[in-house]
Amino acid sequence: MSNTDTIIDIKHLHTGFDGTLIHQDLNLTVTRGEIVAIVGGSGSGKTTLLNCLLMLIEPLKGKIDMFGKNITQGSAQLRQSIRKRWGILFQSGALFSELTVLQNTMLPLQLETRMSLTDCTHIAQLKIAMAGLPASAANKYPAELSGGMIKRAALARAIALDPQLLLLDEPSAGLDPISASALDQLILELRQTMNLTIIIVTHDLDTLLTVPDRIAFLGDKRVLQIGTLKELIHSDIPMIQDYFNNARANRTFKDM
Amino acid sequence: MVTQATTNSVVNALRLDTQGLHCRGEWTVNTLNAMQRLRKTLVLSGPINTIDGTEISQLDSAGAWLLNQLTQQFPQATLILSLQHQALFDLVKRHQEVKVPLKKPVKWPLLARFGLKVWQFFSEMHAYIAFIGELCHFSVLWILKPQRILWQVIWQTVQRTGFDALMIVGLLSFLIGIVLAYQMGGQLQSYGASIYIVNLLGVSVLREFGPLITAIIVAGRSGSAFAASLGTMHVNQEIDALQTLGVSPIERLAMGKILGLIIVLPLLVMWADCTAMLGGLIMAKCQLQINPSVYIQQFHASIGLKQYYLGLIKTPTFAFIIASIGCFQGFRVKGGADSVGTQTTRSVVQAIFLIIMADALFSIVMSAIHV
Numbered sequence: 001m002s003n004t005d006t007i008i009d010i011k012h013l014h015t016g017f018d019g020t021l022i023h024q025d026l027n028l029t030v031t032r033g034e035i036v037a038i039v040g041g042s043g044s045g046k047t048t049l050l051n052c053l054l055m056l057i058e059p060l061k062g063k064i065d066m067f068g069k070n071i072t073q074g075s076a077q078l079r080q081s082i083r084k085r086w087g088i089l090f091q092s093g094a095l096f097s098e099l100t101v102l103q104n105t106m107l108p109l110q111l112e113t114r115m116s117l118t119d120c121t122h123i124a125q126l127k128i129a130m131a132g133l134p135a136s137a138a139n140k141y142p143a144e145l146s147g148g149m150i151k152r153a154a155l156a157r158a159i160a161l162d163p164q165l166l167l168l169d170e171p172s173a174g175l176d177p178i179s180a181s182a183l184d185q186l187i188l189e190l191r192q193t194m195n196l197t198i199i200i201v202t203h204d205l206d207t208l209l210t211v212p213d214r215i216a217f218l219g220d221k222r223v224l225q226i227g228t229l230k231e232l233i234h235s236d237i238p239m240i241q242d243y244f245n246n247a248r249a250n251r252t253f254k255d256m
Numbered sequence: 257m258v259t260q261a262t263t264n265s266v267v268n269a270l271r272l273d274t275q276g277l278h279c280r281g282e283w284t285v286n287t288l289n290a291m292q293r294l295r296k297t298l299v300l301s302g303p304i305n306t307i308d309g310t311e312i313s314q315l316d317s318a319g320a321w322l323l324n325q326l327t328q329q330f331p332q333a334t335l336i337l338s339l340q341h342q343a344l345f346d347l348v349k350r351h352q353e354v355k356v357p358l359k360k361p362v363k364w365p366l367l368a369r370f371g372l373k374v375w376q377f378f379s380e381m382h383a384y385i386a387f388i389g390e391l392c393h394f395s396v397l398w399i400l401k402p403q404r405i406l407w408q409v410i411w412q413t414v415q416r417t418g419f420d421a422l423m424i425v426g427l428l429s430f431l432i433g434i435v436l437a438y439q440m441g442g443q444l445q446s447y448g449a450s451i452y453i454v455n456l457l458g459v460s461v462l463r464e465f466g467p468l469i470t471a472i473i474v475a476g477r478s479g480s481a482f483a484a485s486l487g488t489m490h491v492n493q494e495i496d497a498l499q500t501l502g503v504s505p506i507e508r509l510a511m512g513k514i515l516g517l518i519i520v521l522p523l524l525v526m527w528a529d530c531t532a533m534l535g536g537l538i539m540a541k542c543q544l545q546i547n548p549s550v551y552i553q554q555f556h557a558s559i560g561l562k563q564y565y566l567g568l569i570k571t572p573t574f575a576f577i578i579a580s581i582g583c584f585q586g587f588r589v590k591g592g593a594d595s596v597g598t599q600t601t602r603s604v605v606q607a608i609f610l611i612i613m614a615d616a617l618f619s620i621v622m623s624a625i626h627v
Contacts, residue, residue, distance in 0.1 A: 097592025113285045115318075119292060123285070123318050129351040130317070143591035161285055162316035193344040194317065 005032045007165055007197045008053065013062035013063055014054055015045070019102055022048050024221040026062070032164075035191060035198040035211055036226075040218030041243065047091075050216065053199075055079055055166060069165070087158030091173065093150040094144040101128060101153045102138040106161040124160065131156035132186060135164065140198040148179040155183075159190065165197045166190070172204045180204065184211050184234045205252040217243070229253070268292045270278060274307035277326065283312050283319025291322055295329075304330055309337045320348040353438070380588075387584045391514065394507045409512025410519070417478040418520030422527060425473055429528035432469055433461065433535025441543045450544040454551055457536040458559035462567045465507050466529040468615060469573040474521060475607040479582035482513055483603035486586025487596035495587070510583035514576060521575035529567070566627060570618050574611050581607040 008030040015023045022045040030036050037047050051057045053064065055071060064072050066082050074082075096106050105124040109115060115123070128138050131152045142150060151171060158166060171187070172180035184207050190196055200212060208215060208229060216226040219239045225232060233253055234243045244253065257568040269281040275299075283291065307326055312319070323345060327335050337345055349414060364372070398405050440456050486509060489495050498505045533555070585603035589595045 099593040109285065112287050115285070116289065116292065119288060123288075123321060126317065126321050126348060126351060130347070141591065159317075162318065189347065193347045195340075 006030070007032050007034075007066065008199070009063075009065040011063045011065075011223070013049075013052065013064065014060040015048055015057065017230075021221060023052075023059075026218075026222045028216055028223055028226070030197060030199065032197055033191070033195055035187070035200065035213050037200045037208055037212035038218060039202065039208065039215055039243070040073075041239075044218040045221065046218055047169065050167060050201055052130075053167065054086075055083075071120060084161070085163055086167060087161065087163035088166045089151070089154050089158045089166070089171055091169040092240045093142065093154040095153055095157070096152060099140050100139050100141055101133070101156070104142070104153060105156045106159050108157065112161055127156045127160050128153070128158065130186075130190075132182060137233055148175045151175060151183065153178075155186075159175055159194075163196070165199070168198065168200045168202075170202055170204075171200060172202065172207050177206075181206065181210075182210075187211055192214060205249055264316050270298070272298055272304070276304045276308060277330070278311065279307065279309045279323070279326075280311035280313070282314040283322065284314055284316045285318040288318050288322060288610055291319075295326070297323070304333045307335045309331050312337075312341060313533070315341045315344060317344060317348050320345045324349055324352065346376040354384060381569065382591060383588070384479065384581075384584055387587070388580065390504075393512065394504070394511050397507075399510070404507075406508070406512045409509075410516040413513050413516025414520045415515055416481075417474060418524055421474065421477060421524060424477070425470055425524050425528050426531045428473060429466065429469060429532040430535040432465055433457070433532035433537075434539045436460065436465070436532075437536040437539035438543060441539065445544060450540075450546060451550070451554055453540055453544060453546070454554040455558045457533065461532045461536070462529055462559065462563045464567070464615070466532060467525050467567050467570050467574060468611070470521065470525045470528045471571070471578065471609055471611045474517070474524065474575075475578045475582075475611065476604055478517065479578040479607045480600050480604050482579060482582030483586040483595060483600045486510075487589035487599055490587070490589045491592055491596065505587070506583075510580075510587075511516055513583060514579040515578040518572050522571040525571045529564070545597060547585075562627070566622060570615065573614055573618075577610045577614060578607045581610065 006029060008028065010026060010028040013023050013026040014021065026049070038049065040046050044048055048057065052059055052205065053066070058071060059143075062072070063070060067085060069077055069078055069082065070161065071082055080198075095101070096107070101109065102121070102124055105127050106120050109120045109123060113120075125135065132150045133149060133156065137145065137153070137236060142153070145153060151174075155168075155171070158168075169189070172183055175183065187198060187200075188211060191198055202208065213228070214226055215229055215232055217224045217232060217235075217237075217240050219237075224237055225235055225240060227235075232240055235241060235244075243249070269279060269283070269287070271278045271280075281287070307323070307330065309315075309323060315323075320341070321335075323335065327333065335345070437453060437457055441450065442451050444450050444453055444456070486495070489509070495505045495509075498508055537548055537551050540551050541548060582603045585606070586597040589599050
């Protein structure tokens with residue numbers, strides 16, 4: 001594996017708030033073109049790990065490399081350049097409430113490129129269509145959208161600049177099964193055509209079955225095991241066995 | 257950002273020859289602007305058969321969109337792309353955007369806008385009166401069933417809007433006392449009537465400045481906080497949650513705040529009166545050489561208790577205005593974060609406006625009944 005193909009490299013990460021340690025000596029590597037899911041029980045620090053990657057919180061110790069550059073000690077300029085290369089789908093969408101869906105999607109384009117307003121509008125409308133939203137949703141405000149449409153609008157904004165790295169926080173949570181599986185297909189398609197690297201934080205067992213190449217299981221403040229779904233299901237670590245060996249999981253994974 | 261380097265690489269990005277159109281280089285969001293300019297300069301000598309995109313080094317969906325535009329511009333030409341780029345192009349083509357015109361803000365004529373404002377004003381007033389009606393309903397309920405009273409909310413409001421505001425209210429009234437004494441003292445001194453500073457200060461502070469300044473500070477400090485917190489609760493669906501539990505948000509959230517403020521504002525005004533008179537005392541000593549003992553004696557002799565009561569009697573009304581407007585505007589939040597800001601601003605503006613209106617009304621009534 002050559003160094004340039006490593007998109008994210010987390011080494012000996014320690015994070016915590018107010019004296020409680022959330023991650024202790026966490027290691028994780030993600031290579032280009034890969035879809036990695038992060039799973040784990042409630043409170044295992046999935047969202048904290050994501051926030052750490054997004055540079056929203058500072059780690060206590062350890063090193064995070066992104067696109068081959070150290071972001072934990074990088075200059076403000078370096079961090080800013082990293083921020084232009086990813087797209088993020090927040091759990092609750094985090095659309096700007098005073099802007100329409102179209103304006104939300106256009107915002108990254110207007111901030112980062114010098115395209116004309118018409119071109120921006122066309123590209124944004126294309127992204128909205130790619131995210132699976134009807135064209136009529138473009139002029140709506142986030143408050144007028146359903147939960148599933150908010151997710152799709154947020155995805156449209158996340159892919160507005162064709163990012164190399166897409167971070168999705170619970171993309172299918174709160175969606176009906178049809179929308180959820182359509183979203184899964186969309187994620188796979190985007191990866192294929194746009195050569196994306198994707199990190200998904202999810203609880204959705206069906207998503208785990210179809211989307212990721214590898215799954216990282218968080219527990220005991222670190223990555224307990226990383227591997228394919230099959231490897232995790234047949235893992236001999238008790239915590240992972242509990243996660244994948246219950247009535248719901250057994251129904252979903254009965255063929256594995 | 258289009259740097260010089262990218263502009264140079266763009267120059268050869270789109271070339272026309274006898275075989276057709278040749279595309280090469282980087283076709284991404286960063287170069288799209290320059291590409292569009294190049295596309296406009298294309299001069300056609302005849303029909304073209306192929307659009308050759310095999311030399312494109314980097315293609316993203318914005319570039320693919322532009323390629324798609326080219327194929328529409330030259331419908332008879334065939335597009336050749338590398339395998340990797342073909343998939344992306346197909347994806348983009350499949351999601352070819354449906355044109356939806358951008359919603360333009362409608363510009364109404366002046367008369368229509370005026371009418372809308374008037375309509376909004378009256379509908380808001382209607383809603384406010386309905387809100388006061390609900391408050392009356394719950395007041396009666398609380399009087400009949402005192403066990404329903406939410407003492408905890410009331411004391412919390414007393415603590416937050418009263419005790420926590422002592423410093424700022426005290427300091428500002430003290431400064432107002434100093435400024436008033438300084439301004440009036442100069443005038444009085446030239447008439448040799450320095451001692452009447454006490455009469456002037458006493459009447460103006462006790463009857464007007466104390467209650468008014470305190471009410472305005474509290475409107476900015478606590479009325480806005482009520483509106484913002486209730487508005488944020490609406491955004492978080494907490495208000496909906498209360499309603500589904502069968503609890504009235506007005507009783508649960510507004511009543512305690514309003515009662516708490518009605519209790520605490522008169523106390524704050526007493527405190528403000530004291531510090532303002534203290535400021536006056538210090539200024540009288542420094543500027544007019546009136547001894548504190550003389551100042552207090554004169555105050556005692558010339559200012560009746562009536563002035564004090566006439567100032568205080570207004571404060572429960574002010575408190576009701578501040579708290580009810582704050583809560584009312586908080587409940588009127590619709591949608592998201594933006595609306596919270598708008599309604600909070602409205603709550604402060606309306607509260608201060610109504611306080612001054614009420615103060616004027618009190619003055620008229622008091623002079624009419626000769627007190």
